[in-house]
Amino acid sequence: MPQNGLPPALTRNLRLPAIAAPMFLVSGPDMVIAASRAGMIGSFPAPNARTSDDLEDWVSRIDAALSNDPDAAAWAVNLVVHPSNSRLPEDLACVVRHKVPLVITALGSPARVVEEIHSYGGLVFADVNSVSFARKAAAAGVDGLVLVAAGAGGHTGATAGFAFVEEVRQFWDGPLVLGGAISTGHAVRAAEILGADLAYLGTALIACAESMAVPGYKDMIVAAGAEDIVPSKGITGVTANWLKPSLIAAGYDPANMPEDKRPNFSDAQDDAKAWKNVWSAGQGVGAVRRVEPVAVIVDRLVSEYDAAATRPRFAPIEGVPA
Template sequence: MPLPTLLQNRLRLPVVAAPMFLVSNPSLVIACCRSGIVGSFPALNQRETSGFAAWLDEITEALRNDPAAAPFAVNLIVHHSNPRLEADLAVCVERKVPIVITSLGAVKDVVDAVHGYGGLVFHDVTTRRHAEKAAEAGVDGLIAVAAGAGGHAGTWSPFALVAEIRQFFDKTVLLSGCLNHGHQILAAQVLGADLAYMGTRFIATQESAASTEYKNMLLTARAADIVHTAAVSGVPASFMRQSLEEAGFDEERLQAKGKMDYGEKLKPIKDEAKAWKTVWSAGQGVGGVNDTPSVAELVARLDAEYRAARSATVRLHASDS
């Protein structure tokens, strides 16, 4: 499908770098946008709304005089346990954030507020039911968070999830799950998505806020090390087994469902907030992460791989005709 006007002719690659809790920061967002892909961050990566607003100002100022830069996005948690939703949304409206990514709740009032100043709303979904509710709320795009994705991930195959979304949704579709290489970006488009939504690969970049230990674990982890559990946040999410074990999540604790409370995550003195600093998320594509380049180097590599994959596809079609 055609991209929204805001994104047309603004992207070097059809990629959004996903917002990652305690990982995405202004440096990562700015580097992504300057490299020609959408950079994003969760509003809750700042512990107060004032700090969130300061980050928006920093990003906006850095990109102001770069006409070639891609738009940026902010992730808002719409769950009722997030005490900052109203205040953070007001800041997004005031600053006219180009793209708002909503999670854990598709609310028409939020969508209308963003549409009021001309912004876009993309919403995370893991099932058809979630997708249908978000479509009814009027979102501009659906992020199909398929099996194998990092963070709060679903369990549906990308083939099933994208296919069912496309039965009723003709706007922008983004696909998340195990995307590390340029040919996988093309594969996402062939499958029916418009944009690739990449997280794990961007954790292991020089600009990300992930610790050295976190990045080093990514370099040695493989798909078999990824555990999908609701024990950490109350929502099923993917984490590296090594970090779970180091944080004391034994088999019994992994079977329990944690409490979903985003207010607690804003309190650094609480055990839950500490857990998010030491329990590290990654998707099943982690086995394809083998280095920690700068964002510019990574995007250039992805671009070359994507173009090579497109050329190979053209040659394949030519040989069949």
């Protein structure tokens, strides 16, 4: 392991210590390939492929594009391990067949997939949104933890990143990823300083040219700010952050959202209907100001990261000794 705690398979060709977070109805093969070629780890959620056969096609396409590219970074598939996801066995079999280098689990215990992913040398990172879930994932034998902190888009957490990293680092010394309103290179560097090895960037990439987001979604992202983000479990049954204008357009009252929805991930396409016109974003949305290619976004993030990394540790106040 390198000094930053990451295995070599994940540090290869990384220009930025970050993962392009898997986003429902947003991340697809084009985005994964572009992110990996730009120098960050690309990823997508398996349910974005309509069927397990479609997933086979997606994984084959990504593998063909990146496996022989000497400059590409690693990539990942996000598996939904919630008990209601009846597709998991087929999706897992596809991942194992293609020996996907990194699997990120979400919405349940990673124990269901750890042994099979490890059988071919793959890595398992677990997406967790609380300290208690982080402890359970660590006990299940994962290789890394993805801390989904307050302010994250999609299914979000309630714990501030500062507190989340500090508490998890008291019992976990392995690879650690932090997500939650991280949309600039400065924020990526801040995550490292806190004790994370990688940052998890989602919202910053929703409006990229390669994303599957529809034009109206991208336009709303570009126009939005942090005050446009509304947390609610009324859409999927799990608390997520939503764009207020999209809630209003879909007929919801952002100040009076339903809270009796029960989570059910048995049919990805039924889930897609819920997300089709109600769009998610994190509190870092204010940093997104235009639609542009992933490569351009990553170049800017790297520049910001480098500037933050070279900033002096303390800027003396005039007249006060350093």
